[in-house]
Amino acid sequence: xxxxxxxxxxxxxxxxxxxxxxxxxxxxxxxxxxxxxxxxxxxxxxxxxxxxxxxxxxxxxxxxxxxxxxxxxxxxxxxxxxxxxxxxxxxxxxxxxxxxxxxxxxxxxxxxxxxxxxxxxxxxxxxxxxxxxxxxxxxxxxxxxxxxxxxxxxxxxxxxxxxxxxxxxxxxxxxxxxxxxxxxxxxxxxxxxxxxxxxxxxxxxxxxxxxxxxxxxxxxxxxxxxxxxxxxxxxxxxxxxxxxxxxxxxxxxxxxxxxxxxxxxxxxxxxxxxxxxxxxxxxxxxxxxxxxxxxxxxxxxxxxxxxxxxxxxxxxxxxxxxxxxxxxxxxxxxxxxxxxxxxxxxxxxxxxxxxxxxxxxxxxxxxxxxxxxxxxxxxxxxxxxxxxxxxxxxxxxxxxxxxxxxxxxxxxxxxxxxxxxxxxxxxxxxxxxxxxxxxxxxxxxxxxxxxxxxxxxxxxxxxxxxxxxxxxxxxxxxxxxxxxxxxxxxx
Ligand code: HEM
Numbered sequence: 001x002x003x004x005x006x007x008x009x010x011x012x013x014x015x016x017x018x019x020x021x022x023x024x025x026x027x028x029x030x031x032x033x034x035x036x037x038x039x040x041x042x043x044x045x046x047x048x049x050x051x052x053x054x055x056x057x058x059x060x061x062x063x064x065x066x067x068x069x070x071x072x073x074x075x076x077x078x079x080x081x082x083x084x085x086x087x088x089x090x091x092x093x094x095x096x097x098x099x100x101x102x103x104x105x106x107x108x109x110x111x112x113x114x115x116x117x118x119x120x121x122x123x124x125x126x127x128x129x130x131x132x133x134x135x136x137x138x139x140x141x142x143x144x145x146x147x148x149x150x151x152x153x154x155x156x157x158x159x160x161x162x163x164x165x166x167x168x169x170x171x172x173x174x175x176x177x178x179x180x181x182x183x184x185x186x187x188x189x190x191x192x193x194x195x196x197x198x199x200x201x202x203x204x205x206x207x208x209x210x211x212x213x214x215x216x217x218x219x220x221x222x223x224x225x226x227x228x229x230x231x232x233x234x235x236x237x238x239x240x241x242x243x244x245x246x247x248x249x250x251x252x253x254x255x256x257x258x259x260x261x262x263x264x265x266x267x268x269x270x271x272x273x274x275x276x277x278x279x280x281x282x283x284x285x286x287x288x289x290x291x292x293x294x295x296x297x298x299x300x301x302x303x304x305x306x307x308x309x310x311x312x313x314x315x316x317x318x319x320x321x322x323x324x325x326x327x328x329x330x331x332x333x334x335x336x337x338x339x340x341x342x343x344x345x346x347x348x349x350x351x352x353x354x355x356x357x358x359x360x361x362x363x364x365x366x367x368x369x370x371x372x373x374x375x376x377x378x379x380x381x382x383x384x385x386x387x388x389x390x391x392x393x394x395x396x397x398x399x400x401x402x403x404x405x406x407x408x409x410x411x412x413x414x415x416x417x418x419x420x421x422x423x424x425x426x427x428x429x430x431x432x433x434x435x436x437x438x439x440x441x442x443x444x445x446x447x448x449x450x451x452x453x454x455x456x457x458x459x460x461x462x463x464x465x466x467x468x469x470x471x472x473x474x475x476x477x478x479x480x481x482x483x484x485x486x487x488x489x490x491x
Pocket of ligand 1: 002222270271272274275278419420421422424425426427429430432433470471
């Protein structure tokens with residue numbers, strides 16, 4: 001018996017040594033295994049990925065391989081070399097396995113016959129082109145109703161205090177849900193459970209949920225599956241609604257009823273987890289940077305149609321026709337500072353990656369590659385001067401046109417900010433999201449007086465644990481006071 005235990009322990013030790021004795025081969029990126037066997041840098045990475053990657057970048061440069069919980073991850077931080085991964089034409093990188101592991105872990109979702117290309121095509125049909133106009137119009141109607149007409153928005157001339165993050169998330173989520181799901185009966189319940197689920201999602205991904213939290217996640221997931229489940233589609237959903245069409249798509253691809261309801265939660269999260277937090281940061285930056293707020297208000301005041309026609313007459317068409325470079329720059333700057341995505345791929349064939357400076361690196365089959373645009377380009381001081389500062393006009397040329405030329409070491413940078421991802425998995429809902437955020441901010445500033453409760457209040461710090469999951473969320477909130485303007489909104 002003792003002998004067997006000894007043999008097993010010996011075997012485990014050999015395996016451990018095999019894992020820990022990986023050495024850097026010729027032409028491979030610098031290798032940093034970290035102090036702990038097997039775990040490597042896992043703890044530091046998951047606690048604050050931005051801080052960890054900045055430290056590694058300083059130590060090793062724009063490309064390095066780190067060990068994270070048994071995996072070897074090559075991190076690439078030179079945006080001018082991203083195309084080697086994003087637009088690789090040698091089929092050396094794959095996203096399918098990483099995606100399906102994530103879907104299983106976060107959404108208990110397994111789609112065996114899943115075809116990502118046809119799903120993306122379906123998404124494009126429904127969020128872009130002709131469908132986009134309809135979605136934009138519907139979003140406008142629902143934003144107006146939740147912001148201006150719902151019982152919990154305030155009455156004219158009466159000041160109300162609230163937490164800005166909660167307020168923005170709630171407005172954008174409700175309007176987005178009503179637009180895509182076309183059901184108003186359960187929006188409050190869906191929102192409540194969604195926030196509980198979303199709040200614990202990054203911990204769920206890292207496997208660091210505590211006892212009580214696990215229960216909260218499971219309960220909210222189950223309630224959301226029920227609330228979103230396809231059978232209740234017949235209760236009030238139009239025949240050609242986005243949701244009904246999605247169910248049809250899943251059925252056509254042989255997805256059973258159980259997985260259909262789980263896929264609904266995935267879509268709810270994909271479409272609703274970013275707009276609310278993004279709206280919070282836009283308004284938060286404007287409120288804490290008076291010169292930026294004045295520039296946006298002045299842009300709205302200066303829009304020709306606003307003086308000629310009433311804002312209420314055909315507000316959406318009016319808004320879409322206008323060029324709003326100042327707002328666009330504010331949005332780009334906000335997303336530069338808050339959109340923290342990680343683009344991950346698995347190396348399925350040995351690959352020589354050519355960097356923009358001409359150096360070549362050998363990437364090993366079985367390793368992973370991760371692009372982390374939040375650290376570079378978005379916060380790269382060689383591309384964006386004072387990268388931690390909010391400068392509302394960073395994306396504006398002097399003649400008030402959109403600035404899209406940024407340089408690093410004298411070379412123009414193609415990917416100078418990447419809040420929407422890039423390549424084959426770039427956000428399908430980008431145009432819809434941009435219009436929704438513009439509608440929301442313009443509606444808010446036109447119809448409400450809004451100010452900070454405490455004039456010197458600052459934006460709360462962001463929660464480092466959410467890095468890698470889209471728009472960052474604050475650790476705390478910002479208290480604001482607001483009231484509906486009188487019958488004739490003006491600024
Ligand atoms: C500020 C708002 C938003 C941001 C910053 C954002 C960002 C992103 C990013 C970075 C990705 C790619 C993730 C990856 O590489 O795997 C993505 C994917 C996606 N987004 Fe968005 N998104 C936003 C809003 C929306 C909205 C409102 C919709 C639709 C209503 C939407 C629909 C999608 C879909 C369907 C995908 C999956 C694409 C695929 O798998 O090929 N997004 N989004």
